[in-house]
Amino acid sequence: MTTETVRRRDSERTRANIVAVATKEFANKGYAGARVDEIAAKTHTTKRMIYYYYGDKDGLYEAVLETSYGKIRRLEQRVTHIEDDPVTAIRQLAEITFDHHDRNPDFIRIVAGENILKGAHIKNSAAVQELGSPAVDILGRILEVGRDRGIFRTDVDALDVHLAISSFCFFRVANRYTFKTLFDRDLTAPDQRTTQRKMLGDMIVAYLTDTGIIVDAVIEATPPPSTAT
Numbered sequence: 001m002t003t004e005t006v007r008r009r010d011s012e013r014t015r016a017n018i019v020a021v022a023t024k025e026f027a028n029k030g031y032a033g034a035r036v037d038e039i040a041a042k043t044h045t046t047k048r049m050i051y052y053y054y055g056d057k058d059g060l061y062e063a064v065l066e067t068s069y070g071k072i073r074r075l076e077q078r079v080t081h082i083e084d085d086p087v088t089a090i091r092q093l094a095e096i097t098f099d100h101h102d103r104n105p106d107f108i109r110i111v112a113g114e115n116i117l118k119g120a121h122i123k124n125s126a127a128v129q130e131l132g133s134p135a136v137d138i139l140g141r142i143l144e145v146g147r148d149r150g151i152f153r154t155d156v157d158a159l160d161v162h163l164a165i166s167s168f169c170f171f172r173v174a175n176r177y178t179f180k181t182l183f184d185r186d187l188t189a190p191d192q193r194t195t196q197r198k199m200l201g202d203m204i205v206a207y208l209t210d211t212g213i214i215v216d217a218v219i220e221a222t223p224p225p226s227t228a229t
Contacts, residue, residue: 015053018043023064027106030113031061031121062125065114068107069131072100076138086146090208091201093142094165098197101169102188108173135162143208152208161204168200 021042025034036057040047054060075096081088101108114122122128139158146152172179172187180186187196 014043014045014049018045018050018053018060019063019067022060023068023106023110026061026064026113027109031117034061036060058121058124062121062128064110065121065125065128066131068104068110069128071104072097072107073131073134075100076135079138079142082138082142083145086142086149086151087205087209089142090139090146090161091205093139094201094204095197097165097169098200101173102193105173108170111170112174146208150211153211156208161208164207165200165204168196168203172196 018039022034022039025039025042029035034057036047036050039060040050043050050060054063076093079089079092079096081092114120136158139161143152143156143158143161147154176187186192
């Protein structure tokens with residue numbers, strides 16, 4: 001192993017550690033509350049080194065956003081059975097999103113914080129914006145296969161499904177504390193997690209496979225009401 005290889009790997013480890021610690025800081029304290037000095041101290045580096053890698057606080061925050069969104073996008077690419085079983089594929093995708101959000105509450109806080117900022121940093125990051133395409137692409141392919149086989153309804157697009165899946169997964173983590181206080185139910189408790197994970201898949205599959213074919217057939221086969229008096 002060359003000296004240059006060792007140096008490059010050390011640099012990659014340092015950057016990964018900085019982003020991991022920064023993710024916690026931004027998630028817990030928000031963009032405004034997080035301090036680069038504290039991140040430097042917790043990573044045993046220096047503020048100067050962080051600025052060397054990321055330019056400034058904005059650059060570091062954008063790196064956190066890119067890493068956070070990149071993780072879920074990579075997981076989505078693991079969906080199988082797209083070509084031979086789109087129903088299984090869409091359920092897998094829903095479950096992957098559910099599991100990721102359940103295990104990564106910092107991601108939820110980061111996204112919530114960026115929305116409070118009206119997406120200011122995402123607007124300035126082409127790299128983060130490009131991470132939306134993989135989610136739409138894989139969903140679009142699943143829906144296309146399902147429609148071609150007459151399994152899925154035709155009046156829904158990939159963003160509709162992405163919205164439905166993401167909303168369910170995001171809400172149960174982001175609102176767990178207020179929900180618990182108001183309804184005395186912990187949405188992240190193990191028994192609730194199992195029920196909700198299956199519920200999400202069932203709802204998405206039921207919606208997509210509601211093609212209206214059976215209902216239309218029943219209507220066509222039903223004779224009109226008699227007008228005799």
